[in-house]
Amino acid sequence: MIGIQSYGAYIPPTRLSFASMAGRPAVEDGPEKAVAWNDEDSVTMAVAAALNCLRGLGREEIDGLFFASTTYPFMEKQGASLIARALDLPRSLRTADYTGSLRAGLSALRGALDAVAAGSARKVLVVASDCRMAAPRSALEMNFGDGAAAFLISADGVIASLESSHAIAEEILDxxxxxxxxxxxxxxxxxxxxxxxxxxxxxxxxxxxxxxxxxxxxxxxxxxxxxxxxxxxxxxxxxxxxxxxxxxxxxxxxxxxxxx
Structure with a gap:
């Protein structure tokens, strides 16, 4: 069986209340969103989520790292290799970046499952992280939150597997x-x-x-x-x-x- 062996997440501790965004005093227990601090971005959050995912696990068998984000800071520079170095993963690692769509995270996860199923990798670490920005006082500003998630895909110690899937590709300007x-x-x-x-x-x-x-x-x-x-x-x-x-x-x- 092939699937998720371990998982991790990182949510910035900083919160921004909806009331504050509207110029009103914050309300206790009111609606809010998670916001990355000024020294955090999609890379630092990805590393934090990956460390949480790999806690207590050996890293020598990890031979793939797929990074998914629409807000990676560089236009031309691989993010997966940067994260791999921060995690001290083997240099022989296969790395890939997925971007350009919010589907990037799911695409990276599916790519990792296919790689392990095909035998081209033993364990693949998938990390997705985003810090999307919306115009101030827009509806999107209240909807967006920052965070990261990580999954270790393997054929060993599987706690969740993919039983079936269905996808649709449709063009729309949304x-x-x-x-x-x-x-x-x-x-x-x-x-x-x-x-x-x-x-x-x-x-x-x-x-x-x-x-x-x-x-x-x-x-x-x-x-x-x-x-x-x-x-x-x-x-x-x-x-x-x-x-x-x-x-x-x-x-x-x-x-x-x-x-x-």
Whole structure:
């Protein structure tokens, strides 16, 4: 069996309240998001998540590191090799960067699973990290949060495996950031949700259920990726999900952590 042997995460301890973003005094226990400190970025958070993932494990058998991020500081310089050096991994390591889309994290994870399944790697460390910026006082500013996640993919000591998958590739101008742009941009909200996110999410879930021969009632928990809290609820209702089986998306606590 091939799957996840270990996992780790890093969430910056700094929080920014929604009230503060609106120019009001912060409210105790009010909605907030995680924000990287001024000496943190997608690389430092990736290293922290990876260290958490590898705690108590040997590193000599790790022969691959895949790094996923849409906010890596360099336009031309590999991030995976930089993280590998910080983790003191073997120099013979296979490294790769995944970027350009919030799908980067899942693409890196799937690439690692395929590499181990094909026998071209024994263990692959997958690290996803993002610090996305939105224009001040925009709706996106409240939705974005910073964080990183790491998974060690192996055929040994597997605690979770991939049983089935279904993917859709569709072109739509919903969220984008051009070269030189400091902020992520988005198209009109209703268009993004009604023509982009919602139909694709429903089709993907239904395709997975068909491929695996299961129903939503067979799952104890369902986690939906969404750009914001409202669209998350819209997708859950469209799929007729039992509210008790929906995994908390952490909006108002962490925020959308991009590729992570």
């Amino acid at each position: 969220f984008w950031r051009s070269e030189g742009d400091p902020y992520v941009h988005t198209w009109e909200d209703r268009f993004v949700i009604q023509e982009g996110y919602l139909p694709q999410m429903v089709e993907a879930v239904q395709g997975l259920l068909h491929a695996s021969g299961t129903t939503l009632a067979d799952y104890a928990k369902v986690m939906l990726c969404a750009p914001d809290k409202r669209s998350h609820g819209t997708a859950a209702r469209a799929l007729k999900l039992d509210p008790t089986r929906i995994q908390d998306p952490l909006f108002g606590k962490l925020g959308s952590a991009g590729a992570a």
